Amino acid sequence: xxxxxLCLILFLIGxxxxxxxxxxxxxxxxxxIMEYSVxxxxxxxxxxxxGTAPIFSEKFHISSYVDPLPQAMILTAIVIGLATTAxxxxxxxxxxxxxxxxxxxxxNSLKG
Amino acid sequence: xxxxxxxxxxxxQFIAPIIFIFGLYIVFYGHLxxxxxxxxxxxxxxxxxxxxLANGEILDKLRQEESGLEFLESGAILGFIIIAALGLILSxxxxxxxxxxxxxxxxxxxxxxxxxxxxxxxxxxxxxxITTIFIALxxxxxxxxx
Amino acid sequence: MNAxxxxxxxxxxxxxxxxxxxxxxxxxxxxxxxxxxxxxxxCLTFSFILNSQGTLVYKVGGFxxxxxxxxxxxxxxxxxxxxxxxxxxxxGLLTALFSSSYTREYTAERKFYVLFSLMIAGxxxxxxxxxxxxxxxxxEIAAISSYILVAFGVEKHQLEASFKYQVLGCLAxxxxxxxxxxxxxxxxxxxxxxxxxxxxxxxxxVKFVSILFLVGFGLKAAIxxxxxxxxxxxxxxxxxxxxxxxxxxxxxxxxYVLFRIFFSMFALSYQMSVxxxxxxxxxxxxxxxMAIGQWDFxxxxxxxxxxxxxxxxxxxxxxxxxxxxxxxxxxxxxxxFGGLFHMVNHSVFKGLLFLNAGxxxxxxxxxxxxxLGGLAEKMPITASTSMVASFAISGIPPFxxxxxxxxxxxxxxxxxxxxxxxxxxxxxxxxxxxxMKVQKYVFFNTPKRSxxxxxxxxxxxxxxxxxxxxxxxxxxxxVLSPIRDIFITPAVDALINTLxxxxxxxx
Numbered sequence: 001x002x003x004x005x006l007c008l009i010l011f012l013i014g015x016x017x018x019x020x021x022x023x024x025x026x027x028x029x030x031x032x033i034m035e036y037s038v039x040x041x042x043x044x045x046x047x048x049x050x051g052t053a054p055i056f057s058e059k060f061h062i063s064s065y066v067d068p069l070p071q072a073m074i075l076t077a078i079v080i081g082l083a084t085t086a087x088x089x090x091x092x093x094x095x096x097x098x099x100x101x102x103x104x105x106x107x108n109s110l111k112g
Numbered sequence: 113x114x115x116x117x118x119x120x121x122x123x124x125q126f127i128a129p130i131i132f133i134f135g136l137y138i139v140f141y142g143h144l145x146x147x148x149x150x151x152x153x154x155x156x157x158x159x160x161x162x163x164x165l166a167n168g169e170i171l172d173k174l175r176q177e178e179s180g181l182e183f184l185e186s187g188a189i190l191g192f193i194i195i196a197a198l199g200l201i202l203s204x205x206x207x208x209x210x211x212x213x214x215x216x217x218x219x220x221x222x223x224x225x226x227x228x229x230x231x232x233x234x235x236x237x238x239x240x241x242i243t244t245i246f247i248a249l250x251x252x253x254x255x256x257x258x
Numbered sequence: 259m260n261a262x263x264x265x266x267x268x269x270x271x272x273x274x275x276x277x278x279x280x281x282x283x284x285x286x287x288x289x290x291x292x293x294x295x296x297x298x299x300x301c302l303t304f305s306f307i308l309n310s311q312g313t314l315v316y317k318v319g320g321f322x323x324x325x326x327x328x329x330x331x332x333x334x335x336x337x338x339x340x341x342x343x344x345x346x347x348x349x350g351l352l353t354a355l356f357s358s359s360y361t362r363e364y365t366a367e368r369k370f371y372v373l374f375s376l377m378i379a380g381x382x383x384x385x386x387x388x389x390x391x392x393x394x395x396x397x398e399i400a401a402i403s404s405y406i407l408v409a410f411g412v413e414k415h416q417l418e419a420s421f422k423y424q425v426l427g428c429l430a431x432x433x434x435x436x437x438x439x440x441x442x443x444x445x446x447x448x449x450x451x452x453x454x455x456x457x458x459x460x461x462x463x464v465k466f467v468s469i470l471f472l473v474g475f476g477l478k479a480a481i482x483x484x485x486x487x488x489x490x491x492x493x494x495x496x497x498x499x500x501x502x503x504x505x506x507x508x509x510x511x512x513x514y515v516l517f518r519i520f521f522s523m524f525a526l527s528y529q530m531s532v533x534x535x536x537x538x539x540x541x542x543x544x545x546x547x548m549a550i551g552q553w554d555f556x557x558x559x560x561x562x563x564x565x566x567x568x569x570x571x572x573x574x575x576x577x578x579x580x581x582x583x584x585x586x587x588x589x590x591x592x593x594x595f596g597g598l599f600h601m602v603n604h605s606v607f608k609g610l611l612f613l614n615a616g617x618x619x620x621x622x623x624x625x626x627x628x629x630l631g632g633l634a635e636k637m638p639i640t641a642s643t644s645m646v647a648s649f650a651i652s653g654i655p656p657f658x659x660x661x662x663x664x665x666x667x668x669x670x671x672x673x674x675x676x677x678x679x680x681x682x683x684x685x686x687x688x689x690x691x692x693x694m695k696v697q698k699y700v701f702f703n704t705p706k707r708s709x710x711x712x713x714x715x716x717x718x719x720x721x722x723x724x725x726x727x728x729x730x731x732x733x734x735x736x737v738l739s740p741i742r743d744i745f746i747t748p749a750v751d752a753l754i755n756t757l758x759x760x761x762x763x764x765x
Contacts, residue, residue: 018425031428038432042439053146056218070442073391077435079150080398084428086245087405091421093249098414109415110422110490179282186278193272197264199320206261207320208268 003044010037024092024102028085035081039074046070115168124166131159139235143224149231153238160243164250174247181244188237195226195233262302263316263333266343266386269295270379274372281368288371289358295375296351299382303343306335307744313752313762315388326764328449334388334763337748341598342385342514344745345605348729349505350378352722356613357498359716360620370410377403377502381510388763390438390523391448394431397478397511401427404507408495419487419494426487430477437470450523451763468530471519479512481571482541485564489548492560497616500556504563505609509601513570520578522752522759531578538575539681542568546685549692555615555625555700558692559608562651565685566604572682573597573666574753576673581754589672595742595750596665602746603658603733607650610726614644617715617723618700627696631703636712639720641701643727648697650730652690658733665737 014037017030046067054068092102099107115121135156142148164171199210216223273295277288306314316333335343354374361367380400384393405427409420442448444463445456473484480488488508492500520530545565552558577594580586617640618633619625634641650657653664663686670679735741752759 018429024421027425031425031432034429034432038435038439041436042442045439045443055145069448070439073438073442075150076391076395080395080402080431082242083402084398084424084431086249087402088421088424088428089249091409091417091424094409094412095417095421098417107418107421110418110494183279186275190272190275190279193268193275197268197272200261200264203320205320208264208316208318210320 004041007037007041007044010034010040022104024095024104024107027104028088028092031088032081032085035077035085039077039081042070042074042077115170116166120166124162128159128163131162132156135159135235135239139231140221140228142231142235143227144219144221149234150238152231153235154242156235156239157242157246160239161246164246171247171250181240181247185237185240185244188233188240192230192233192237195230199226260314260316262306263314263335263386264318265302266299266382267379269298270375270382274375274379277368277375278372281371288368289354292354292371292375293351293358296347296354296378299343299347299378300351303340303347307340307344310335311748312336313759315763328447328452328764331392332388332449332451332763333386334451334759335386336759336762337750337752338514338517338598339385341602341746341749342510343382345602346378346381346385346506346510349605349609350374350502352726353498353501353505353609353613355718355722356501356616357496359718360496360498360616364410366410370407373403373407373410374499374502376400377407377507381506384510385514388450389448390441390450390453390519393515394434394438397434397515398431400507400511401431401478404499404503407499408491408503410496410499413494415490416494419490423487423491426477426484430474430484433470433474433477437467437474440467440470449763450518451760454523454525454760455764464524464527465529468520468524468527472516472530472533475512475516475519476537479508479516479567480541480564481512481537481567482544482564483537485541485545488564489557489560492563492612493554493556497556497612497619500560500616501609501612504560504612505605508563508567509605513567513601517574517753521756526578526582526756528579528582531575531582534571534578535575535675535678538568538571539678540568541565542572542685543681546688546692550688550695552692553627555618555627555630555696556612558627558696559611559615562689562692563604563608565689566600566608566651568685569663569666569682570597570601570604572678573600573669576666576670576675576678577753580673581756585673587754589669591750591754592665593669593673594753595746596662596669598746598749598753599736600659600662600666602736603650603662603730606726606729606733607647607657607659610643610647610723610730611651613719613723613726614640614647617719620719621713621715622709623711627699630700631705632701634701636709637715639723640715643723644701645697646727646730648693652693653686654690656734657730658736659730661734661737 011034014030014034017033018027021027021030046069048066051066052064054065095107096102135152138147138155139149139152142152164174196209199212200206200208202212203210211225213225215225273291277291281288313334313336318331318333321330361370364370377400380396380403383396384400387393387396405420405424408423409416441453445453447453447456477484492503495503541564545561545568549558549561549565552561574594574597577590577597580590580593615625618630621637622630624630646657650659653660663682667679667682670682736746
């Protein structure tokens with residue numbers, strides 16, 4: 001149970017970062033932390049105590065493998081996370097060039 | 113971007129090929145052991161990133177290489193789609209992503225049909241993509257500093 | 259017919275990367291390939307609609323048959339998917355035609371078409387996939403390409419809107435991923451049909467996961483409490499992309515998945531359907547009210563997108579309530595038909611309005627209503643098509659918007675939700691007033707100053723606007739029952755017979 005609670009705390013830390021921080025880079029870090037907590041949660045779903053890696057061989061029986069599907073899922077999620085984080089960073093750098101600041105209070109040309 | 117000292121450059125010269133070969137190993141054994149195209153591709157890209165960081169002055173030349181990387185990236189994805197779509201024709205029953213090659217013996221390097229080929233393609237694609245992302249971000253950063 | 263299903267993903271993906279490789283060698287290669295690709299997809303969709311009945315299932319990978327345990331990725335096309343595929347390909351084709359002359363000013367014009375094609379691939383993938391994790395992956399493909407397309411002009415406000423859109427979009431994706439994790443934990447499967455069979459797990463679990471999904475896809479669909487990114491993103495994007503985002507993307511990645519999840523995956527629940535109706539009414543009213551005070555042409559249209567999607571959700575939500583409380587099934591079907599019909603209509607007239615705004619901006623260089631005026635003489639085609647679209651969106655009789663709004667209101671009255679019907683009528687009046695303002699300030703007022711650098715609109719832009727205006731008229735034929743039975747009735751059936759989906763997929 002404790003790992004799940006820690007995972008929830010990590011998720012909330014990320015959410016707190018997104019909501020309270022004023023710096024673009026810190027918002028991106030908050031998103032990254034949330035993403036890791038979700039990935040951690042997914043990998044914990046498939047975990048079996050004392051299980052082995054799901055690689056086919058004669059030594060281990062199938063019932064002792066950990067669930068490989070969540071692992072495939074988080075690998076995909078990590079790839080997607082890489083793309084979104086890179087895109088967010090590129091946007092942040094472009095915004096810095098236009099506004100001269102990472103502060104979201106100064107980036108406010110859209111209103112209404 | 114300025115490069116680093118001669119010590120770093122020399123050490124990088126020794127280490128970067130080893131990292132690259134380790135990445136290749138992970139890509140080629142992706143169907144037999146943990147790892148595969150994405151992990152191996154990231155390791156291969158990290159060897160390039162290490163070299164760029166150590167020898168910062170080559171960055172200006174690399175800006176022209178970016179289009180080549182983009183070509184490699186798009187080509188790799190196209191190859192992946194073509195192999196997946198070949199299954200439509202070669203499997204005889206219109207199955208997308210069908211494993212139309214011979215499966216071989218479990219545990220051998222040449223086994224598992226199209227999976228090693230697709231691992232190699234994914235490795236190329238990921239290596240090219242991450243290097244492109246790195247170069248693009250560093251180039252932007254340099255322009256901001258000006 | 260089944261074997262053609264993967265083409266919906268293969269063709270746009272492959273042509274995107276062919277464009278990326280060959281586009282730099284051959285001039286105008288991207289445009290040609292994109293238009294050909296969308297023409298092909300349109301023909302394919304029409305042949306699916308006319309030649310196939312029921313639910314088509316395609317299993318990827320060619321795994322050995324395992325009875326009723328689904329192990330491969332499933333691609334499923336039923337009535338609702340066919341309707342969405344039709345919207346995506348037809349609106350996509352007309353928008354691509356429009357953008358072929360609109361994008362000349364961009365330096366990286368080639369990449370615009372690559373991203374456009376990727377967005378099409380992502381939306382097609384969402385609509386045909388029968389597996390929630392696959393929906394997540396395709397959703398990210400569509401969403402990431404739309405993030406880039408919103409910021410394609412790299413101006414100040416575009417970057418800012420795109421950043422906002424990205425942060426909220428990533429948050430939504432994380433909610434969806436978390437919900438998928440919970441679903442897998444609870445049921446041990448990812449296939450939608452299989453989940454609906456395994457799901458009677460625990461009421462609290464289902465409620466928790468439903469709320470996660472509602473937040474995630476609600477953010478993508480911009481229904482009321484989650485709408486704050488939409489006016490910025492949709493008004494700042496290049497106009498053809500605004501038309502795609504408002505016309506197609508929020509339906510394919512938001513509304514469609516919500517319907518699919520709450521009708522075919524979870525058992526219909528009373529609380530969820532009331533939530534749907536209330537949120538729909540709220541977004542209808544608030545979107546309409548916020549739109550009145552806007553002076554930016556595209557921002558006004560973007561607020562109306564929120565309001566019109568409210569109508570769609572209200573229509574389907576009333577149908578859901580009637581289905582769960584055991585009300586008349588005919589009225590439920592009628593109400594859901596109204597909602598889906600309005601969705602089709604909205605994609606056409608809102609796409610057209612954004613294209614109009616785009617051509618006004620192309621010709622005059624501004625989209626501030628206070629600086630425009632007197633364009634009816636200078637741009638007759640834009641003025642007349644935008645008049646048609648304004649009539650359609652505000653519900654003036656011969657046009658399509660009238661019939662779908664009428665059906666929703668009649669359904670609400672006959673289901674005895676008088677308040678909802680009243681709000682729908684009031685919002686309709688608000689819509690008329692705000693579009694009268696648009697017509698007056700853009701096309702009929704005397705201009706405050708003479709236009710510098712006035713540019714004539716190229717032929718492809720005119721052509722796609724005219725076709726869309728004709729569609730606005732022709733779509734009102736969908737109320738006639740022989741045509742309705744071909745296009746929309748299969749979709750309504752797919753939603754109403756909630757158990758049919760999983761029965762058809764797993765068999």
